[in-house]
Amino acid sequence: MLDFVTEHLPALQVVVPLIAAPVILLYQKEAFAWGWALLTTWTTFALSGLLVHEVFSQEFISYDLGGWAPPLGIEYRVDAANALVIAIVAGIAALVTTYARKSIQAEVQGRNQPFFYVLLLLCVSGLIGVAITGDAFNLFVFLEISSLSTYTMVALGGRRDRRAYTAAIRYLITGTIGATFYVIGVGLLYMVTGTLNMADLAVSIAGMDNNTTVQAAFAFIVIGLGLKVAIFPLHLWLPNAYTYAPSVVTIFLAATSTKVAVYALMRFLFTVFGIRFDFELDSLAFLFLPLAIMGMFIPSIVAAFQVDVKRLLAYSSVAQIGYMLLGISLATSASLTATSIHLFNHALMKAALFMALGAVMLRLKSTIIDDLAGIGKTMPWTTAGFALGGLSLIGVPLTVGFVSKWLLIQASFASQQPWLAGLIVVSSLIAVVYVWRVVEVAYFSPVPEGRVRQEAPLSMLIPMWVLVAANIYFGIDTDITIRLASLAAEALLGGAP
Amino acid sequence: MIDAQTAFLAAFIIPAIGAVLIALTGKSPNLRETVTLITAIILFADILIVFHGYLAGDVSEIIVLEIIPSIPIAFEIEPLGMIFATLASGLWILNSIYSIGYMRGNNEENQTRFYVCFAIAIGSTVAIAFAANMFTLFVFYEVLTLSTYPLVAHKETEEARRGARVYFGILISTSIGFLLVAVVWTWIVSGTLDFELRGILSGKIDEPLLPLLLALYMFGIGKAALMPFHRWLPNAMVAPTPVSALLHAVAVVKAGVFTVLKVTVYIFGVDFLSTTGASQWLMWLAAFTILASSLIAMTKDNLKARLAYSTISQLSYITLGAALATSMGIIGGALHIVMHAFGKITLFMCAGAIYVAHHKTEISDMKGLGRVMPWTFGAFLVGALSIIGLPPLGGAWSKFALMIAAADTGQLVMMGVLMVSSVLNVAYLLPIVFRGFFQPLPEGGGATSLNDGKLHEAPLFCIIPPVLTAFGCLLLFIYADPIRIFIALMLE
Numbered sequence: 001m002l003d004f005v006t007e008h009l010p011a012l013q014v015v016v017p018l019i020a021a022p023v024i025l026l027y028q029k030e031a032f033a034w035g036w037a038l039l040t041t042w043t044t045f046a047l048s049g050l051l052v053h054e055v056f057s058q059e060f061i062s063y064d065l066g067g068w069a070p071p072l073g074i075e076y077r078v079d080a081a082n083a084l085v086i087a088i089v090a091g092i093a094a095l096v097t098t099y100a101r102k103s104i105q106a107e108v109q110g111r112n113q114p115f116f117y118v119l120l121l122l123c124v125s126g127l128i129g130v131a132i133t134g135d136a137f138n139l140f141v142f143l144e145i146s147s148l149s150t151y152t153m154v155a156l157g158g159r160r161d162r163r164a165y166t167a168a169i170r171y172l173i174t175g176t177i178g179a180t181f182y183v184i185g186v187g188l189l190y191m192v193t194g195t196l197n198m199a200d201l202a203v204s205i206a207g208m209d210n211n212t213t214v215q216a217a218f219a220f221i222v223i224g225l226g227l228k229v230a231i232f233p234l235h236l237w238l239p240n241a242y243t244y245a246p247s248v249v250t251i252f253l254a255a256t257s258t259k260v261a262v263y264a265l266m267r268f269l270f271t272v273f274g275i276r277f278d279f280e281l282d283s284l285a286f287l288f289l290p291l292a293i294m295g296m297f298i299p300s301i302v303a304a305f306q307v308d309v310k311r312l313l314a315y316s317s318v319a320q321i322g323y324m325l326l327g328i329s330l331a332t333s334a335s336l337t338a339t340s341i342h343l344f345n346h347a348l349m350k351a352a353l354f355m356a357l358g359a360v361m362l363r364l365k366s367t368i369i370d371d372l373a374g375i376g377k378t379m380p381w382t383t384a385g386f387a388l389g390g391l392s393l394i395g396v397p398l399t400v401g402f403v404s405k406w407l408l409i410q411a412s413f414a415s416q417q418p419w420l421a422g423l424i425v426v427s428s429l430i431a432v433v434y435v436w437r438v439v440e441v442a443y444f445s446p447v448p449e450g451r452v453r454q455e456a457p458l459s460m461l462i463p464m465w466v467l468v469a470a471n472i473y474f475g476i477d478t479d480i481t482i483r484l485a486s487l488a489a490e491a492l493l494g495g496a497p
Numbered sequence: 498m499i500d501a502q503t504a505f506l507a508a509f510i511i512p513a514i515g516a517v518l519i520a521l522t523g524k525s526p527n528l529r530e531t532v533t534l535i536t537a538i539i540l541f542a543d544i545l546i547v548f549h550g551y552l553a554g555d556v557s558e559i560i561v562l563e564i565i566p567s568i569p570i571a572f573e574i575e576p577l578g579m580i581f582a583t584l585a586s587g588l589w590i591l592n593s594i595y596s597i598g599y600m601r602g603n604n605e606e607n608q609t610r611f612y613v614c615f616a617i618a619i620g621s622t623v624a625i626a627f628a629a630n631m632f633t634l635f636v637f638y639e640v641l642t643l644s645t646y647p648l649v650a651h652k653e654t655e656e657a658r659r660g661a662r663v664y665f666g667i668l669i670s671t672s673i674g675f676l677l678v679a680v681v682w683t684w685i686v687s688g689t690l691d692f693e694l695r696g697i698l699s700g701k702i703d704e705p706l707l708p709l710l711l712a713l714y715m716f717g718i719g720k721a722a723l724m725p726f727h728r729w730l731p732n733a734m735v736a737p738t739p740v741s742a743l744l745h746a747v748a749v750v751k752a753g754v755f756t757v758l759k760v761t762v763y764i765f766g767v768d769f770l771s772t773t774g775a776s777q778w779l780m781w782l783a784a785f786t787i788l789a790s791s792l793i794a795m796t797k798d799n800l801k802a803r804l805a806y807s808t809i810s811q812l813s814y815i816t817l818g819a820a821l822a823t824s825m826g827i828i829g830g831a832l833h834i835v836m837h838a839f840g841k842i843t844l845f846m847c848a849g850a851i852y853v854a855h856h857k858t859e860i861s862d863m864k865g866l867g868r869v870m871p872w873t874f875g876a877f878l879v880g881a882l883s884i885i886g887l888p889p890l891g892g893a894w895s896k897f898a899l900m901i902a903a904a905d906t907g908q909l910v911m912m913g914v915l916m917v918s919s920v921l922n923v924a925y926l927l928p929i930v931f932r933g934f935f936q937p938l939p940e941g942g943g944a945t946s947l948n949d950g951k952l953h954e955a956p957l958f959c960i961i962p963p964v965l966t967a968f969g970c971l972l973l974f975i976y977a978d979p980i981r982i983f984i985a986l987m988l989e
Contacts, residue, residue, distance in 0.1 A: 395673065396643065397636040398564075406565055406681065413685040421681060425674045432669055440662065444653050478564055 005047075009054065010076040012064040013047050013086060014129045014142075016040060017093075021121035024114055033114035034101045040121055041094040044128070046084075046453065047091035047303035052484070055083040060491070062134075070134070071197035077134035082485035084340060086132040088347045092255040095123045095351070099463040100248040103358050107246040109159045116156055120252065123149040127260045136186045136272070137196045139264060140179065145227070147175045150257060154245040164244035167237075174237040178227030180456045183218030188213050188374065201272050218280065221268055228261035231325060234296030235318045244316035247358030250310065254317055255351035259343045260323050266336070270492040275331050292441050293423055295322030300430040304437070309360075310367045312434055313353055319427065320346050326420065327408060335411035336489035338404065341481055345400035349392040352467035356386035359456035359464065369438060374447030383442045385468045388433035393473040395428050399475040403482070500705045501550020508582070508627070511540045511574070512620025516613050521610030533612050535904055537556025537590040540619070544586045547577050549577055558629055568690055570636065571627035575692070576987040580980065581755050584628035585748050589619050591960065592743040595846055598958025599739050602853040610647055611737070617644040622748040625755065631680050631690040633766060634756060635672070638720070641752060642668045645744055649736045654862040660735035667729040668719045676717025676861055679710060683764060692759060694767020694988075700871030707765075707775040714760050721816055722754025722809045724786040730809055734801040738849030741801060745843035746808055751834050754815040758830055761819040762987065771822035771906075774792050780820035784914040786813040791921035798859050800848045802923060804841070810918065811837045811884065814899060817911065822904045824988045828896030831984045836883065836891040839969045844926075846963035847873050850955035860929055872960050874933045879967035881926040886919055893972025894981070910960060913960050 005012065020040040024033045054061055060079035064070065078086075094234055097120065104113055126146025133139050151172045157164030184433045190196055192213050193204035208214045223234070230238045237257075242250045273280050303315035320342070327339030357367050359382045364371055392399035405428060412420035455461070474481050499507070522528040551574045551916070561570040570781050594616070600608050621641040628634035642665065684690050687697040702710065717951035719726045733745050761770065770776045794806035818830025836950030849975045850873045851857055851866060867874035885892035886897075896915060903911035954960055973980075 391643070394669075394697045403564065405677075408640075409678065409681045410565075410685065413681055418678075418682065421678050425678055429670050429674055432666070432673075436662070436665065440650075440658060444650050444658050444661075446653070476564060477562065479565075482566060 006050070006054075008063075009047060009051055010061060010078055010132055011065060013044065013051060013090075013132060014076075014125055016047065017044055017121045017128070018125040018249055021118050021125065024118045024121075028058065028114040029212050030105070030110075030113045034097070034104075037121055038097050041090070041097045041124065044124060045090040045094040046066055046126075048087045048305075048388070051078060052083045052087050054078075055080050057415050071195045071200040074138050075134040075199070076132050078132060079491035080484055081340065081489075081491045082131040082263060082345060083268070084484050084488050085260055086128050086345055088259055089127045089131065089256045090122060092252065092347055092351055095463040095466060096120075096248060096252045097254075099251070099355060099358070099460050102442050102459055103248050103272040103362055103458050104246065105247075106362050107160050108156050112156055114317060116153065116246075116248075119149040119153045119156075122146075123153065123252070123257075127256055130264055134198050135196050136189065136198055136201065137183075140186060141185050143179055143182065143264075146257065146260070147179060147228075149418065150253060151175065153249040153253075154241050155247045156249065160246070163240070164272045166372055167240035167244045171241045172448070174227055174234075178224045181220045181224030181227070185224060185466040188217035188220065198267070198272050199372040202274060202345060204320075205273060211289060218273055218283075220281070222265070225261055225265040225268065228258070229265055229325075230258055230321055232291055232299060232318060235295075235299070235321070238318060239311055239314040242309060242317070243311040245362050247310075247354065251351055251354040251358060254313070254354055255347040258321060262321070262328075262339070262343060266328060266339070266492055268473075270331070270336070275493070277382060281331075284329045284331055288325055292322050292325035292329050296423065296427040297322075297430070300427055300434070304430055304434045306434070308367055309369055309372065309438055310354075310357055312369075312438070313350065313357070316431065317346075317350060319431075320350075321362070322427070323404070323408060323424070326424070327411065330411055330415045330417070330420075332411060332415055333486070333493055334407070335488050336415050336492055337405035337482070337486045338411045340488040340492075342404040343486035344481055344485070345392075345404045345474065348400055348467055348471050349389050352389035352464060352471055353386060353393065355460065355464040355467060356382050356389060359460050362456060362460070363454055369441055371447035372438065372442050374442070376443035376449070377447050378451055378453045379455050381461050382464070383488075385461075385464050386442065387439050388468050389471060390439055394431045394477065396433055398472060398474075400471050400481075401475070403475055403478050407482075422428065499546065501547055501553070501555045503600065504546040504550065505556050505572070505574070505627075507543050508540065508547060508622065508623050511536060511543060512593050512616050512623065515540070515644070516620070517614040519612045519616060521678050526608065529609060529612060530593075533593050533596075533616070534590070536591045536616060537586070537619075540623075541583075541586045541599060541712065544582050544623070545696040547574070548579055564636075565632070565801050568630065568632045568684065570633050570634065571629035572624070572627040573692075574627060576757060576983050576985075577755065578626040578628070580835060580984060581751065582623050584835055585619060585622045585626065585751070588743060588747055588838065588842055588966070588984060589815060591965055592739055592842070593806065594958055595742065595849070595962040596739040599737065599849050600954045602959065603737070603954055605651070605737060607651065607653075607794050614644050614647050615740075615743075618648070618744060618748060621957055625752050630692060631683065632959070634759065635676060635680055638676075638752065639669075639672060640687045641720075641741040641749060642672065643853060645749055648735050648740045648744065651737055651740070652735065657735045660732040663732040664729045667726055671717050672717030674717070674943070675713045679713035679717050679857075682713070684709060685802055690764035694766075696764055698764060698770050699766055701968060704773050704775075707773055708724055708778060711765065711770075711775050711779065714715035714764070715757065715816070718750055718756045718760070718976060721757050722750060722753065722786075722812050723782060723816055724789060724809075727786070727790065727809045731802055734799075734805050738845060738852060739802070741805075741847065742842050745805070746845050747838045748811055750808060751838060754834060757816050757819050761822070762827060767822050767824060767827060767988070774932075776820040776822050776909070780817060780908065780911065783813040783817035783820055786810065787817065787914055787918050788925075789920070791918055791925065795921065798861055799859060800851070800860050800863070800929070801845070803860065803929075804844050805837045805846060807884065807922070808841060808927065814895070814915075814918075817914075818899050818902060821908065821911070823902050823906055824985070825905055826902035827988060828981060828984055829902050830894055831897035831987070832898055832981060835980060836895045836970075836973060839966050839973060840890075840892055840967065841878045841885035843876055843966040843970065844884070846959070846966065847877040847880065850959040850963065853959050854953055854955040860932070864932050864936040864939030865930065866894070867930065870933075870955070872954060872964060874930060876960075876963040876967040877933075878930045879970055880963075881922075881930060883970040883973075885922040886927060888976045890970045891977060892970070893974060894977040898981070
């Protein structure tokens with residue numbers, strides 16, 4: 001049994017949630033659906049733990065799906081870079097499912113509740129698939145699985161606020177354009193090289209720097225994935241989708257989906273095309289870098305003026321993507337380490353923050369900033385969780401946010417661009433403004449008349465505090481995360497997956 | 498008797514345990530305050546054991562862990578840090594006694610939060626004092642900012658929230674915006690952040706960039722309240738007076754100037770600074786801060802606001818000492834940390850005692866109060882004289898040392914600045930005392946009838962601590978030399 005598991009580990013990682021999802025349709029009871037999803041996501045998480053363990057001991061794992069050898073067959077290839085992303089997705093999925101039940105009961109229409117868990121499992125499977133596959137076309141397939149389920153999950157928010165439907169449609173249109181661009185790019189590459197396997201593509205493209213078809217493919221793929229990543233200014237779908245989706249969906253999406261897209265983008269930029277590709281170096285310096293900087297500032301400033309805390313955090317997510325993009329555009333081993341660790345760290349902080357907001361939504365039926373007055377007294381644990389998550393977002397020492405920021409600043413200095421360090425710190429000061437607006441209202445505004453102390457249920461508090469504790473733990477003991485992130489950077493830069 | 502190494506480790510654990518116990522005993526005020534006092538006493542005793550062990554040479558570095566590869570969180574003792582830790586933990590005992598009197602006397606709310614945050618703040622001050630490298634210092638510098646924010650916002654009024662916002666905003670922006678960049682820059686060019694005697698930057702950085710790096714450090718250390726980043730300190734005065742007394746006259750602001758001295762001596766190196774002249778601009782800015790804030794202090798009628806501007810001015814004495822870049826300047830600055838701490842905490846405690854007893858905050862309302870509060874005003878006079886720098890009080894020595902340093906480096910203008918500043922100190926501090934003692938009480942003024950011939954002193958808990966610290970100012974005049982000799986070891 002154990003041999004079977006280790007042998008087929010990469011396939012199981014995707015297949016377990018994929019097969020588990022339709023089972024819920026056979027018996028559409030909310031309690032069963034939740035329990036089944038819980039079992040599945042925790043199993044997936046355990047499998048991802050094994051995977052990370054394997055990657056530490058060997059450089060990479062190659063798995064031929066169905067026994068067909070690459071480049072003809074589909075290859076699953078796991079190295080530190082995607083093992084990290086898979087661990088994020090599986091871990092967050094497990095915690096989110098644990099957390100989800102009460103919140104979903106309150107926010108999603110009764111008969112739709114089992115479907116939510118189906119969609120969640122499909123989405124988990126799709127996201128892990130995107131991360132694990134070594135085949136460019138297969139990546140498209142998984143991208144669509146995850147995206148389609150995401151659009152539907154966003155629309156589930158329609159019971160609470162009908163604007164969720166518009167948000168979902170908008171997301172659907174943008175997302176589909178992105179996926180189409182991506183697949184056009186892959187098609188162009190196939191035309192030139194005759195292969196879809198990423199490792200094979202990298203070898204074939206190596207000499208074709210000036211081939212205009214390859215350049216066009218590069219443009220299509222980067223823009224297509226850029227829409228999924230929500231690179232500024234391709235982020236317009238994100239704030240509404242995050243704001244109007246059910247709280248649980250927002251938690252899951254904010255922590256995972258853009259992270260997976262960032263990973264896919266890095267995989268193409270550094271492994272498939274490779275930085276010897278001149279056209280790419282120019283676009284990194286003249287396109288990515290300015291967009292990263294604009295992304296660090298403009299959405300942050302917009303966030304500072306939001307009245308809905310959920311929307312505020314959504315804009316903050318766009319800003320955080322700016323940091324990741326900054327690391328990508330510097331294209332050094334140090335800067336990719338910073339981006340990789342920020343994938344992980346940002347997932348921890350945003351998940352914790354959105355979980356706290358979900359608890360607030362459950363109790364107060366609102367996330368408007370003025371309605372949060374005095375929750376420091378009525379919901380002390382939730383508020384404390386939010387405050388610590390917020391400190392991590394700002395980048396205060398002893399939290400994960402500080403580690404990310406330090407590594408990113410260090411990478412800017414090492415790339416001889418100290419002015420970037422200045423921009424990073426200035427933009428994180430804007431984070432102080434928007435986080436502190438919330439903290440101040442929560443702790444130092446009087447409790448409205450007639451509101452009694454009502455803390456969120458333990459089923460929500462425990463996952464929330466696991467994440468809050470992780471924010472602090474991985475901000476102090478960084479041995480594992482930094483090691484994994486620097487291995488990931490090496491894996492991305494060091495040739496084919 | 499536990500050995501010194503264990504005591505050194507315990508110095509970081511005791512405040513943490515204290516904070517937890519205070520939080521747990523919050524339901525019973527008597528128990529909670531007992532825990533606070535006992536924690537303070539144990540911490541002080543522990544620091545004394547460490548001091549003893551350090552003199553005997555039995556204490557070695559503690560490395561906790563590495564957050565960023567090859568930059569550990571580590572603690573080590575050097576003379577200045579030893580003095581600072583002793584000072585902060587010792588005054589915490591007196592301040593805790595005072596807090597009990599003050600907080601109860603005013604029926605303040607949320608007292609548990611107050612005592613918990615206080616313990617964390619003192620713990621981080623001790624960690625700052627013993628930090629073995631700039632990274633560790635930076636980490637606890639931020640913890641100190643965070644733990645004192647709830648203390649400033651304590652009253653939860655709109656005014657308190659606004660004050661706390663400015664407080665937090667300036668301290669966090671300067672530290673993340675400038676100090677963090679300076680620290681990473683230092684790390685990149687020199688490959689280490691350890692505090693080393695001759696500095697770690699010499700020969701590793703282009704000299705034209707040196708003043709820029711120094712500026713990032715000096716403005717980044719917002720707690721030193723160098724102009725134009727001084728506004729947080731007057732804003733912090735919305736906090737209850739014990740906070741102003743211990744944190745905004747001793748622990749927080751002294752953590753700032755302590756960092757200034759550490760950076761000057763152990764990151765840049767005194768010789769490197771004086772040969773390159775990179776600190777010239779800082780000297781002028783410090784001089785400007787000294788004079789400008791003294792002048793502002795004269796215009797303030799609110800007693801705590803006046804004391805706050807006085808603190809800004811006095812802190813820049815220490816920055817000036819660092820900027821002179823001679824060993825005498827450093828010693829003068831270091832001495833001034835101690836001397837000013839005793840003087841200023843006395844003044845603040847007296848201001849609080851006046852508030853507890855008569856609910857007066859404006860100086861113009863304090864006519865004749867000295868006659869009914871002789872102990873309070875007596876202690877205030879002693880504290881004020883020490884701040885001014887008159888013998889036989891401790892403040893005289895540190896000013897003297899700074900004067901010598903200015904003369905040694907040929908900066909006669911700076912000597913002039915120090916002298917003018919002393920005159921200004923007289924002008925804004927002594928009228929308070931004179932008004933209290935020599936002007937008659939206003940007829941029928943005040944809510945309580947004060948003219949009944951009896952004394953209306955503050956509660957004993959609020960009087961004993963300032964009287965003791967005033968006495969301390971006197972002792973420091975007599976025992977200044979051992980401290981000077983001990984501090985001088987930091988330069989050898």
